[in-house]
Amino acid sequence: MTIVVVMEQVPDVVEELVIAPSGTDLDRDAVSYVINEYDDHALEEALLLAEATGDEVVAVGIDTTGELDQALYTALAKGARRAIKVTGDFEGAWLSTRAAAQLLVPVIKELDPRLVLTGVQAPDDLDGQLAPTLSALLGWPHASVVISSEIADGVVRARKELWAGITMTLELELPAVLGVQAARQAPRYVPISRVRQVMREASIETREVEPVGDLAPSLMRLRFPAETSQAEMLTGNASEIADRLIELLRARGLL
Amino acid sequence: MSQRITVLVEHLEGQPTDVTFELLGLARRIAKTNGAAVEALLFGETVRHLAQTLPADRVVMVEHPLLRYLAPEATAITLTTLLRTDPPWLVLIPNTSLGMDVAAWVAATLDWPLIAYCEALEQHDGQLVATAQLFGGKILADVKLEDRPTVISALAGTFATDALPPAPPGTIEHRDPPAELAALRTRSVVLERPEAADVDITRAEKIVAVGRGIESKDNLELAEQVAEALGAVLAASRPLVDAGWLPRSRQVGKSGLKVKPKLYFALGISGAPEHLEGMKDAELIIAVNKDPKAPIFSVADYGVVADLFEVAEALLERLEG
């Protein structure tokens, strides 16, 4: 049986982000893309599940950047059996979650999995999370913010994190959708040489699709947060800064 | 569609959560400018006693054993059923672990727009504009609200509660649970509390918190030393806990613990919204980060743009030397 993992490339927020002249998108030329960190966890959780059940993991992504192959080959190198990239006339487009879900549903239906795993959230969407959106469109039960899972007797038992260490364990009938916050263990590492080998030996399947209309909120503009911060920036070399900090803490009776 | 603003009440173990009151306060502020009514939707197993505590014009209650913990499927179906029969203008859902699962499901099922990660909802030139956080809080998006039912999932710890009238509510109404609850595909829901931790960071007066900038587990020792020298306890952002470097009980933030110490000294933490949610009310926040644009500086009292290792070592030298 099949477990689908949905993967997305997102702008690396560690880098400087630039707003495009249109004011409603990032300057995509200035962006470097990384795989959404929660997708690494979703993939890891899928691989762990599959190791226990003998399921086949299929990695699926929508290629909005023209650079998705690397991520999919990495997934194959880590143990996914197949990788599928959804392509179409949306390269460079900023897809809403709703549009992404609509594009993914036919591919998921074709694969007929018993479980779909996505990352819990991505930093680039205005309209919420994909896992519950897919759940609604597919009519399958779901849980997000999942930190461990187990397949047993026609159900998936998923542990969802609330807050302050409180968790909710749900038993969902299969097929189901999970939004993964963290895998049971840190995502596995795969050497680049192994990825290169996979690039020579395996291939990525493609599914060409038509773009969909969608109901994205009407974005007026993007902007940087106002510099409302009262933060006083301390400058100088490390020892001058250390002196200032100690002075500050002493003055407040904190040392 | 009526000019109603509907708030989904979140509660756990017999208490509405703080964000519920924040959203009721937000709804009240918007309602004041355009005469809308504020409605609270209260789902649970037995929640009658909670209805009295909710400052809304109307509380609509649905009681059913499957709604006990507000698990995703039961909550989403119940909410969708009510909204479909009598659509409000805005639906406010907390962008919490419970709310996240519900908001997108409801919006997709009803085919209504959803604005997630909302941190502000304000009138600009007679137009209601929602501001959402994107890219880890580094970018804000202003979105115009249309004249149609819209779902908004709003960040916790962001909205003031001062506009709230005193409870009890105007009216309390009871609705039957939807028939679909009989056919749920969620078979069981169990809630678990964490075991007692070695250190309770919510009681600490001083916290040294480390983030991914610390780079490796081995480097944690340096942070431990700084904490010790300052008489502080060590806490962390989520990725360090996910990596297994520190126990869950040391995690600050949305899915971790909320802390309000006298000193929060953040080393190599970017300040993602989910982290800020847990510490922005600390009395004194000092942040060290090599990225001058790190959102942590937006809540800090003092900021240092520098390499955390250099600052930590210099501090140690002073404090121990």
Ligand SMILES: Cc1cc2nc3c(=O)[nH]c(=O)nc-3n(C[C@H](O)[C@H](O)[C@H](O)COP(=O)(O)OP(=O)(O)OC[C@H]3O[C@@H](n4cnc5c(N)ncnc54)[C@H](O)[C@@H]3O)c2cc1C
């Ligand atoms: C549902 C949900 C719940 C979440 N709950 C939480 C939560 O409870 N708590 C939490 O923390 N996060 C939580 N997160 C994760 C959150 O979104 C961020 O991913 C996380 O807070 C980032 O941690 P960080 O700041 O340590 O890492 P990064 O964002 O990677 O930041 C590392 C920072 O270190 C700086 N840095 C690197 N090297 C150095 C150096 N040598 N010197 C100085 N600075 C350096 C970098 O400039 C960067 O700003 C949650 C996410 C989701 C989706």
Ligand SMILES: Nc1ncnc2c1ncn2[C@@H]1O[C@H](COP(=O)(O)O)[C@@H](O)[C@H]1O
């Ligand atoms: N455009 C997309 N292409 C592929 N996967 C996506 C896309 N958008 C969201 N996802 C998946 O959904 C997860 C959560 O993202 P989001 O729901 O957008 O917050 C991501 O980590 C991916 O697993």
